[in-house]
Amino acid sequence: MKTNIDQCIKCSICNAYCPVLKATGLFPGPKLCGPDAERFRLKGKPIPAEWLEFCDYCKICERVCPHNVRIPELHIRSRIAGKTPKPSFRDWLLGHSYLLEKLGGWGTPVSNWINRWAFFRWLLDRGLGIDHRIKMPPFHRQTFTRWFQRRKDFKGTPIAYFHGCYTNYIDPALGRDMVEVLEKNGFRVILPDQECCGLPLVSNGFFAGATRLGEKNLKSLRKVVEGGIEVIFSSPSCGMTIKQEYDSILHIPGASILSEHLSEISQFLLRLHEEGKLNTSFKRISDTYYYHAPCHLRALQVGLPALDLLSLIPGLKVIELPEGCCGLAGSYGFKREKYAVAREVGEEIFQALRKRKAKVVISDCEACRMQIGSQTGVKTYHPVQILRQAYGE
Amino acid sequence: MFYDVIVIGAGLAGLMAAEAAQRQGARALVLARGMGSLALTTGCIDGLGYIPGTSKAPLASPLTALSQLKEEHPHHPYAIVGQERILDALEHFQELCQVMDLPYTGTFKQNLLLPTPLGTYHPTCLVPETMAQGTLSIPGSVLLLGFRGLKDFSPFLAAENLNLLHSQGKVAPSFRAEALDKLDLGGRALNGLNLAQAFDSKDFRKEFVKKIKPTLRSGERLGLPAVLGLHFPGEALAELREMLNAEVFEIPLPPPSVPGLRLYRKLKMHLQEKGVRIFVGLSALNPLKSPKGLNGFSLGKSKNSPVYRAKAFVLATGKFVGGGLDSERGRIFETLLDLPVKYPKKRREWFNVRLLNPAGQPFNRFGVEVNEHLQPVDTEGRVIYPNLFAAGGIVAHGDSMSEKSGGGVAIATGYLAGKLAAGIK
Numbered sequence: 014m015k016t017n018i019d020q021c022i023k024c025s026i027c028n029a030y031c032p033v034l035k036a037t038g039l040f041p042g043p044k045l046c047g048p049d050a051e052r053f054r055l056k057g058k059p060i061p062a063e064w065l066e067f068c069d070y071c072k073i074c075e076r077v078c079p080h081n082v083r084i085p086e087l088h089i090r091s092r093i094a095g096k097t098p099k100p101s102f103r104d105w106l107l108g109h110s111y112l113l114e115k116l117g118g119w120g121t122p123v124s125n126w127i128n129r130w131a132f133f134r135w136l137l138d139r140g141l142g143i144d145h146r147i148k149m150p151p152f153h154r155q156t157f158t159r160w161f162q163r164r165k166d167f168k169g170t171p172i173a174y175f176h177g178c179y180t181n182y183i184d185p186a187l188g189r190d191m192v193e194v195l196e197k198n199g200f201r202v203i204l205p206d207q208e209c210c211g212l213p214l215v216s217n218g219f220f221a222g223a224t225r226l227g228e229k230n231l232k233s234l235r236k237v238v239e240g241g242i243e244v245i246f247s248s249p250s251c252g253m254t255i256k257q258e259y260d261s262i263l264h265i266p267g268a269s270i271l272s273e274h275l276s277e278i279s280q281f282l283l284r285l286h287e288e289g290k291l292n293t294s295f296k297r298i299s300d301t302y303y304y305h306a307p308c309h310l311r312a313l314q315v316g317l318p319a320l321d322l323l324s325l326i327p328g329l330k331v332i333e334l335p336e337g338c339c340g341l342a343g344s345y346g347f348k349r350e351k352y353a354v355a356r357e358v359g360e361e362i363f364q365a366l367r368k369r370k371a372k373v374v375i376s377d378c379e380a381c382r383m384q385i386g387s388q389t390g391v392k393t394y395h396p397v398q399i400l401r402q403a404y405g406e
Numbered sequence: 407m408f409y410d411v412i413v414i415g416a417g418l419a420g421l422m423a424a425e426a427a428q429r430q431g432a433r434a435l436v437l438a439r440g441m442g443s444l445a446l447t448t449g450c451i452d453g454l455g456y457i458p459g460t461s462k463a464p465l466a467s468p469l470t471a472l473s474q475l476k477e478e479h480p481h482h483p484y485a486i487v488g489q490e491r492i493l494d495a496l497e498h499f500q501e502l503c504q505v506m507d508l509p510y511t512g513t514f515k516q517n518l519l520l521p522t523p524l525g526t527y528h529p530t531c532l533v534p535e536t537m538a539q540g541t542l543s544i545p546g547s548v549l550l551l552g553f554r555g556l557k558d559f560s561p562f563l564a565a566e567n568l569n570l571l572h573s574q575g576k577v578a579p580s581f582r583a584e585a586l587d588k589l590d591l592g593g594r595a596l597n598g599l600n601l602a603q604a605f606d607s608k609d610f611r612k613e614f615v616k617k618i619k620p621t622l623r624s625g626e627r628l629g630l631p632a633v634l635g636l637h638f639p640g641e642a643l644a645e646l647r648e649m650l651n652a653e654v655f656e657i658p659l660p661p662p663s664v665p666g667l668r669l670y671r672k673l674k675m676h677l678q679e680k681g682v683r684i685f686v687g688l689s690a691l692n693p694l695k696s697p698k699g700l701n702g703f704s705l706g707k708s709k710n711s712p713v714y715r716a717k718a719f720v721l722a723t724g725k726f727v728g729g730g731l732d733s734e735r736g737r738i739f740e741t742l743l744d745l746p747v748k749y750p751k752k753r754r755e756w757f758n759v760r761l762l763n764p765a766g767q768p769f770n771r772f773g774v775e776v777n778e779h780l781q782p783v784d785t786e787g788r789v790i791y792p793n794l795f796a797a798g799g800i801v802a803h804g805d806s807m808s809e810k811s812g813g814g815v816a817i818a819t820g821y822l823a824g825k826l827a828a829g830i831k
Contacts, residue, residue, distance in 0.1 A: 024443075024445075024662070024727070026445050028599070076440075078440050079441070080439075080729055081439060081440065081689040273709065284712075314687065314689065315712050316705065317685070
């Protein structure tokens with residue numbers, strides 16, 4: 014469905030909830046940037062290009078809009094239309110983070126030394142505009158896929174796992190927990206051939222590259238789905254890109270078929286539970302954890318399945334943090350001119366955590382975990398990792 | 407997932423319904439397409455300002471005008487809920503606001519006239535404590551203070567218009583205006599919302615007081631646009647009153663309205679603390695029906711979409727602005743369940759040619775017909791789903807725009823619908 018800008022009744026609710034507008038005067042807000050400016054763009058009139066750059070693509074505007082105007086899509090569409098300047102080399106690098114991660118993983122531990130080297134960070138900061146304050150996540154020699162290949166075969170109902178780059182190169186522990194939790198429920202995990210979902214490329218303005226990756230993923234996932242196997246993902250951002258953006262933004266033919274067979278992991282497990290098929294022999298965890306619902310999970314419109322799922326663990330109390338964006342938004346918070354904005358965007362969440370002296374935060378999205386962890390020093394986990402702990406050995 | 411009550415809509419009616427249901431011990435869930443229209447309101451709870459087509463002057467008391475309203479509009483939501491339950495619901499709302507630390511003063515028995523940013527007045531009955539001193543029946547002199555660059559409020563325009571009313575004897579106080587020089591909000595845009603967040607900080611308030619203290623004459627009340635803090639308005643108000651040694655009040659601005667957002671945030675937070683889940687931003691709510699009634703909603707069209715079921719439902723989706731009603735050329739329809747909506751066949755009769763005619767726009771009264779239990783009924787008066795209740799703007803025959811009755815209707819119907827829904831076993 015194409016966005017109809019006449020749906021916008023100019024109520025400004027999107028502005029009231031836009032975290033970036035709150036944080037900086039450099040962004041005029043989703044209403045002006047989206048439906049208002051669209052009228053000018055349609056007439057071929059230029060609008061200041063840097064406006065669009067400041068949207069962090071959290072999609073909160075679309076969510077709070079009483080008429081579901083797809084404002085972020087308007088932003089992206091006008092970037093696709095080429096009304097913004099060519100992305101910089103820095104943006105190229107951040108967009109192609111999957112290549113860097115490949116390289117970094119291959120080069121461990123040297124790559125991690127370099128990353129921690131202050132002079133190198135200073136160079137990146139001054140030379141490229143990648144903020145020196147942001148913590149670079151460490152690479153791992155044993156990637157998730159390598160670990161998986163060496164694993165013994167397991168018998169059970171096959172299920173395909175789209176792990177994404179972050180799980181593979183940066184957080185292989187999550188991948189391992191995913192596999193083990195699924196095996197506890199009688200599933201045999203298979204890993205279909207996969208590339209980066211393409212979201213970093215989309216948000217940095219490389220649409221052709223994103224489409225190429227999307228086509229590859231679509232081809233491979235289609236084969237799996239046509240073989241009657243369901244696909245699950247642990248990263249809401251990857252999942253959202255495949256389920257929604259392949260079709261609505263990248264216009265990859267046949268992409269809509271995937272959305273029927275792709276599920277977010279907590280939603281998938283919760284559905285199992287509703288069917289009475291979830292293994293619920295959880296050990297007690299007598300603790301209080303906090304939960305941050307990622308924007309892109311909310312964009313998937315599946316409710317907050319992780320909260321329902323975690324409520325099955327005896328003794329565990331999970332408190333939902335105030336609704337809002339953490340600010341990192343993938344590569345957004347890495348950029349020097351946006352680092353402070355990103356920190357300001359997430360401030361309400363950080364404050365809530367500090368006030369409550371939280372130790373552990375659960376969040377489905379890797380970028381949220383990265384940002385919340387580095388800004389507040391709390392330990393962060395994916396909901397599935399908590400389930401894994403609760404299953405015990 | 408299974409709940410006792412599912413409320414559709416996150417406006418005032420929906421949130422009140424969820425609150426009432428939760429209070430009855432029901433597990434409640436709120437599903438909404440957007441965040442509800444509270445941010446589009448003044449944050450005041452209007453009772454009944456006018457009975458359109460009768461007198462041009464605002465009513466002195468909503469309560470005593472109810473019987474006349476019933477004569478004009480026998481199926482008005484107020485007529486359905488009835489005097490006793492209206493008072494009960496509003497009293498409950500005020501208690502709730504006290505608990506949420508966002509006190510509201512006033513009563514349904516009396517209308518208060520409050521200034522608007524354009525320098526007119528609007529009748530309302532429950533007002534946040536931050537606005538109470540703006541009541542136009544309190545005599546004396548008022549300094550209206552604006553912020554240069556804040557486009558939603560010109561104190562000069564407001565003061566001029568209010569003084570005109572003062573000279574006609576329609577409002578008690580007299581006004582003068584000043585504007586503060588451009589403020590630095592640390593690079594943020596100067597709008598009501600960002601100003602309100604700045605006022606949450608003690609240091610900012612101190613600076614502010616330092617700047618305006620010389621301009622404020624003794625005995626004068628200070629009128630500001632509604633920006634006295636997004637999170638802690640009570641604290642800001644008390645502190646300004648003390649430091650300035652003067653009464654201070656707010657005037658609500660055009661949307662997004664800070665007082666409306668305060669109420670929304672507080673209600674939402676309160677409900678979440680009580681265990682009510684609220685999911686906003688659902689673009690595809692698909693009802694699951696059976697011959698017995700409504701079963702639940704699926705949050706999408708695919709077979710993988712999560713399904714939420716409940717014993718009873720409250721429809722609080724609003725009218726055209728909220729998205730509960732929509733129209734095509736020649737047809738008006740209810741968007742979620744396609745419930746019957748009564749409207750004249752001739753399109754000409756949907757509208758009043760004068761946009762701001764005090765008699766109101768006929769389309770603002772369109773909506774879903776309900777019985778005495780707020781259950782939507784068909785053209786023959788038969789209940790459509792025995793476990794469905796309607797509340798707020800979606801209920802036909804009320805016109806919040808011309809009557810100034812939105813908040814009162816939302817609370818009265820929402821509270822009742824939530825209670826009735828929680829009673830369904």
